Amino acid sequence: MRIVLDAMGSDHYPVPDVAGAVLAAREWADEIILVGDRGKIEAELGKYPVQGLRLHVVHAPQIIEMTDKPAEAAEKKPDSSMHVGMRLVRDGEADAFVTAGNTGAVLAVAMLHTLKRIRGVKRPALTAVFRNPSGYTIMADFGANADCRPEWLVQFGVMAHLYARLALGISEPRVALLSNGEEEGKGNALVHEATPLMKQCRQFNYVGNVEPKEVLQGKTDVVIHDGFTGNIMGKTLEAMGSMMRQMIAEEIKAGPLTAMGGLLARPAFKRVGKRIDPFEIGGAPLLGVNGVVIIGHGRSNEIAIKNAIRQARQAVLGNVVESIQAGLGAGA
Amino acid sequence: MRIVLDAMGSDHYPVPDVAGAVLAAREWADEIILVGDRGKIEAELGKYPVQGLRLHVVHAPQIIEMTDKPAEAAEKKPDSSMHVGMRLVRDGEADAFVTAGNTGAVLAVAMLHTLKRIRGVKRPALTAVFRNPSGYTIMADFGANADCRPEWLVQFGVMAHLYARLALGISEPRVALLSNGEEEGKGNALVHEATPLMKQCRQFNYVGNVEPKEVLQGKTDVVIHDGFTGNIMGKTLEAMGSMMRQMIAEEIKAGPLTAMGGLLARPAFKRVGKRIDPFEIGGAPLLGVNGVVIIGHGRSNEIAIKNAIRQARQAVLGNVVESIQAGLGAGA
Numbered sequence: 291m292r293i294v295l296d297a298m299g300s301d302h303y304p305v306p307d308v309a310g311a312v313l314a315a316r317e318w319a320d321e322i323i324l325v326g327d328r329g330k331i332e333a334e335l336g337k338y339p340v341q342g343l344r345l346h347v348v349h350a351p352q353i354i355e356m357t358d359k360p361a362e363a364a365e366k367k368p369d370s371s372m373h374v375g376m377r378l379v380r381d382g383e384a385d386a387f388v389t390a391g392n393t394g395a396v397l398a399v400a401m402l403h404t405l406k407r408i409r410g411v412k413r414p415a416l417t418a419v420f421r422n423p424s425g426y427t428i429m430a431d432f433g434a435n436a437d438c439r440p441e442w443l444v445q446f447g448v449m450a451h452l453y454a455r456l457a458l459g460i461s462e463p464r465v466a467l468l469s470n471g472e473e474e475g476k477g478n479a480l481v482h483e484a485t486p487l488m489k490q491c492r493q494f495n496y497v498g499n500v501e502p503k504e505v506l507q508g509k510t511d512v513v514i515h516d517g518f519t520g521n522i523m524g525k526t527l528e529a530m531g532s533m534m535r536q537m538i539a540e541e542i543k544a545g546p547l548t549a550m551g552g553l554l555a556r557p558a559f560k561r562v563g564k565r566i567d568p569f570e571i572g573g574a575p576l577l578g579v580n581g582v583v584i585i586g587h588g589r590s591n592e593i594a595i596k597n598a599i600r601q602a603r604q605a606v607l608g609n610v611v612e613s614i615q616a617g618l619g620a621g622a
Numbered sequence: 623m624r625i626v627l628d629a630m631g632s633d634h635y636p637v638p639d640v641a642g643a644v645l646a647a648r649e650w651a652d653e654i655i656l657v658g659d660r661g662k663i664e665a666e667l668g669k670y671p672v673q674g675l676r677l678h679v680v681h682a683p684q685i686i687e688m689t690d691k692p693a694e695a696a697e698k699k700p701d702s703s704m705h706v707g708m709r710l711v712r713d714g715e716a717d718a719f720v721t722a723g724n725t726g727a728v729l730a731v732a733m734l735h736t737l738k739r740i741r742g743v744k745r746p747a748l749t750a751v752f753r754n755p756s757g758y759t760i761m762a763d764f765g766a767n768a769d770c771r772p773e774w775l776v777q778f779g780v781m782a783h784l785y786a787r788l789a790l791g792i793s794e795p796r797v798a799l800l801s802n803g804e805e806e807g808k809g810n811a812l813v814h815e816a817t818p819l820m821k822q823c824r825q826f827n828y829v830g831n832v833e834p835k836e837v838l839q840g841k842t843d844v845v846i847h848d849g850f851t852g853n854i855m856g857k858t859l860e861a862m863g864s865m866m867r868q869m870i871a872e873e874i875k876a877g878p879l880t881a882m883g884g885l886l887a888r889p890a891f892k893r894v895g896k897r898i899d900p901f902e903i904g905g906a907p908l909l910g911v912n913g914v915v916i917i918g919h920g921r922s923n924e925i926a927i928k929n930a931i932r933q934a935r936q937a938v939l940g941n942v943v944e945s946i947q948a949g950l951g952a953g954a
Contacts (some may be wrong), residue, residue: 437811
């Protein structure tokens with residue numbers, strides 16, 4: 291397997307990106323192709339003992355920054371690490387592309403300039419994957435489409451269901467619509483219109499509406515929503531998690547006894563942190579394009595990058611893209 | 623001041639409701655009118671020394687339960703504690719109505735059967751009020767209108783701004799639209815269409831888009847959104863808070879040292895709990911009807927009920943309803 295890593299992706303590129311590639315190359319036998327500024331990548335690689343590891347560098351002269359406007363950068367930087375990397379996948383020279391870069395730009399480069407949309411897929415979906423108490427949950431759409439049509443949600447269900455089954459290893463994924471109440475009848479117009487279509491779809495096991503609480507409890511494996519709502523929910527989870535961590539740190543530091551308690555309880559806090567750490571997953575797929583694309587958080591550290599590469603491996607091994615092409619491409 | 627409390631509101635009515643009324647009557651000199659099953663209320667009141675407190679009981683023969691379908695119950699139980707209580711406000715025999723009951727039913731009873739919508743207000747708004755690091759935030763709509771038109775959002779802004787200024791004591795409330803990015807241009811179609819209308823409105827200080835993170839950080843005082851998105855965000859905050867509390871408890875109990883640390887740090891956890899406890903606010907207003915209506919959580923304890931009564935007092939003292947009538951009723 292050959293996995294392309296955008297070495298110029300994360301906020302602190304190429305440091306965590308290269309470090310994560312080294313970790314991945316040590317853990318699995320896959321070939322990792324680092325794409326980006328050759329000089330910078332090789333300087334960074336020089337810090338590690340990489341003899342025997344299947345690490346290669348492909349030069350890309352341009353870099354899309356986090357601050358770049360996605361569509362504009364995708365248009366004006368045709369030799370960015372994202373373009374070069376996804377062209378390798380498109381041309382069959384690699385099996386998957388992993389990046390912690392500008393999400394909007396990944397979407398634009400994939401959709402408009404390189405991999406293109408799978409024929410039959412109306413809209414691509416950004417996703418988020420996280421751990422729940424009994425396994426994994428995948429949410430789609432996480433922000434590619436702020437406004438959605440009901441039939442797009444059904445396709446997101448098909449694609450995310452395939453990823454859940456083939457890459458996350460969930461044998462019979464339950465697919466639900468995110469709503470403001472579990473009862474049928476709750477929801478906005480989009481949920482109401484999508485409900486009968488979800489029920490009719492024979493390509494997944496639709497289990498009805500779920501509220502955010504049920505999502506976190508793992509009462510479904512796949513959660514479907516428009517990109518605006520999904521993005522708000524995801525950002526709310528992240529913001530609430532940070533706020534609570536900060537409040538707990540402040541209040542524990544506020545007195546000597548609580549500070550001592552905090553020290554003793556530190557291993558427990560670390561375990562909680564690990565349970566909700568998005569870097570344990572590392573990245574989530576962009577679904578609906580002709581190739582495996584895994585997008586990680588800009589703040590990714592090397593562990594997150596390595597785990598994003600793991601997601602890419604699993605998607606390749608599970609033939610996720612081919613299955614989406616077969617499931618939706620046939621005009622299903 | 624005369625405040626009506628729905629004694630049959632909370633999940634465990636009338637116990638916390640009556641207890642909260644007693645606390646409120648001790649703290650403030652207001653008259654509290656307990657509405658509901660006279661026998662049950664008086665039995666409960668009998669547990670407290672209430673001599674000298676201005677507590678009165680008004681009988682209502684019917685009860686709307688949490689499990690009742692809102693519109694149906696509002697129609698078929700015309701002498702419920704909600705109907706009787708809100709009629710007292712409508713008829714000028716009381717100044718405000720407080721309940722921890724079925725939110726949908728409160729909305730239906732207020733809008734269709736008793737107080738009615740303020741002339742000029744297109745849609746009422748449910749709200750949520752919570753503490754941020756520097757004060758209070760009010761969110762609207764929290765679920766009365768799953769699908770909204772842009773001009774409704776502007777009215778929610780006017781109403782919530784007046785509540786923030788007159789009842790929460792924020793001198794120049796900042797009003798923002800909830801979106802999936804701070805930059806102008808982010809958002810769904812509703813946000814895009816509402817933005818120019820929010821800018822044009824001279825009745826509040828519009829500060830642009832905010833993401834969930836900025837909401838929690840208190841970078842705005844008033845957050846405006848459709849009822850579906852607001853409800854999802856609110857439920858996500860609640861679900862994430864519970865999940866983290868549960869995880870921390872589990873991991874702390876997992877070993878003797880961390881358990882000891884947890885004991886020592888308990889005062890810090892209590893302070894964190896208090897900072898994010900919705901019962902510290904107790905309830906939030908239903909805006910847009912002809913009367914002060916404060917709705918608390920079904921799980922309210924007596925402290926929450928007392929604090930919901932405080933919200934009602936502040937709304938009455940601030941003339942919130944009259945100001946909304948003046949601000950929107952004049953065809954503004």
